[in-house]
Amino acid sequence: MAGPTPLPSILEITPYKGGEAPKNGQKLSSNENPLGFSPDVRAALERASVHLETYPDGHATALREAIAGTYGLDAGRIVCAAGSDEIFALLGRAYLSPGDNIVQSRHGFLVYSLIAQQAGAKVISAPETDLRADVDAILDSVTDRTRIVFLANPNNPTGTYLPSDEVRRLHSGLREDILLVLDGAYAEYVRRNDYSCGFELAGEAPNVVITRTFSKVHGLAALRLGWAFGPAAVIDVINRVRGPFNVSALAQAAGIAAIGDTAFVNASVDHNTGELARLCSGLAGKGRDIAPSVCNFLLIRFQGGPPAAARADDFLRERGLYLRRLEAYGLPDSLRLSVGTRQANTAVLEAFEAIDDRMPA
Ligand SMILES: Cc1ncc(COP(=O)(O)O)c(C=O)c1O
Known part of the structure; x- marks a missing residue:
């Protein structure tokens, strides 16, 4: 038996895939608040x-x-x-x-x-x-x-x-x-x-x-x-x-x-403003373009195209840093990085330095 049939357009939907939540490592793929909540x-x-x-x-x-x-x-x-x-x-x-x-x-x-x-x-x-x-x-x-x-x-x-x-x-x-x-x-x-x-x-x-x-x-x-x-x-x-x-x-x-709790909101925004600037200046150049973000994440575009983005993603994952791949958004040459804790952001900056040494895009 064929079973019930949904509206035809429903079967064309590619279900939404959220950011990966690693057991060990830093989830920097879903634009969450690194300070937690109030x-x-x-x-x-x-x-x-x-x-x-x-x-x-x-x-x-x-x-x-x-x-x-x-x-x-x-x-x-x-x-x-x-x-x-x-x-x-x-x-x-x-x-x-x-x-x-x-x-x-x-x-x-x-x-x-x-x-x-x-x-x-x-x-x-x-x-x-x-x-x-x-x-x-x-x-x-x-x-x-x-x-x-x-x-x-x-x-x-x-x-x-x-x-x-x-x-x-x-x-x-x-x-x-x-x-x-x-x-x-x-x-x-x-x-x-x-x-x-x-x-x-x-x-x-x-x-x-x-x-x-x-x-x-x-x-x-x-x-x-x-x-x-x-x-x-x-x-x-x-x-x-x-x-x-x-x-x-x-x-x-x-x-x-x-x-x-406006104090918590202000602290979250202050953290983000400072860390976003630190990430943007630390990541720019070296074969990468950073879109001018005003949010709690930033888009890193690799001049080396999709292979460079994929290589960087693999390299970061090996170090426990999980960013978001953007094929579903038509941006296979890019990764999206959520602003994390100060410690996580430092780890990201250090890893990107190493990527640059190993495989210039
Ligand atoms: C632009 C935008 N709108 C809405 C949402 C979803 O928000 P909510 O968790 O309230 O459903 C997100 C989540 O990532 C988002 O990036």
Whole structure:
């Protein structure tokens, strides 16, 4: 017997492969927080663990209020989910039909295309300029079947960003029936005066949604917690399609504690700023190009092409340093390195010195 048949497009999906978690060695492949998470979260989790028999607040009210208070937003226009990945999936479920398309930049975050494929929608990838999203190319890629434009800003895996005037230009070139999703997973790390994650735009436009996550600067990737801010009508739609208890009580309690611990967030960002600069200057040159990252990771491009990237990756793994290969992103000549602890970063710099001696690319 043939068994049940899924939607045809589902079988075309290549399942997402996360960064490898080595038993021994440094995981520098998933852009996690090398400082861990706030001690306030540990205490909050203990308190929240006392009553696991009761369902959580299905509206994550206290968490939405904590987020709203932190960023000066309207809590009624925030929805929480099991990671920002779940928000993308909910948007896909609500707004995409077979034959529609999404537009993203050439090296956009992989999950967007998975969401499109789940719905039977096509993925249009707009060319980038110097590994940066190109507003004109994105606008040129839009068709009458485009329903969502996804922009990770800053973008993973390139680490590059668009300044807010460029994001506004992108928005003003889109039809109002196209949803612009601005994914600010790494927003906290960006220290540029011309950057904004887009709260203002999402506050005033009927078709802009901002997504944010607790997985990165708050160090809570294991708990799965993200949120979206956007027009009341879009938030209402997400609330209709999400599961009634999609965010666990533990994640809600942890999120409230994490967002309240600004000292931990600041320490994480400070660590990242210093270490990113140290890595960038230490790794540049010697047959390698470093994309200008504003995040907690950086893209190393090997002038020797895919064989040089593969050789470097093998060499680093032998030394217990696990970076991310980027074939799935169409960047087989590159590796993505997450900023680690000071000690791990020093080990990476030393290993790259040795690679250079052994096998100039
Ligand atoms: C650009 C981008 N958006 C979203 C996510 C997913 O975040 P979450 O853990 O909230 O699902 C990631 C994770 O790597 C990311 O790089």
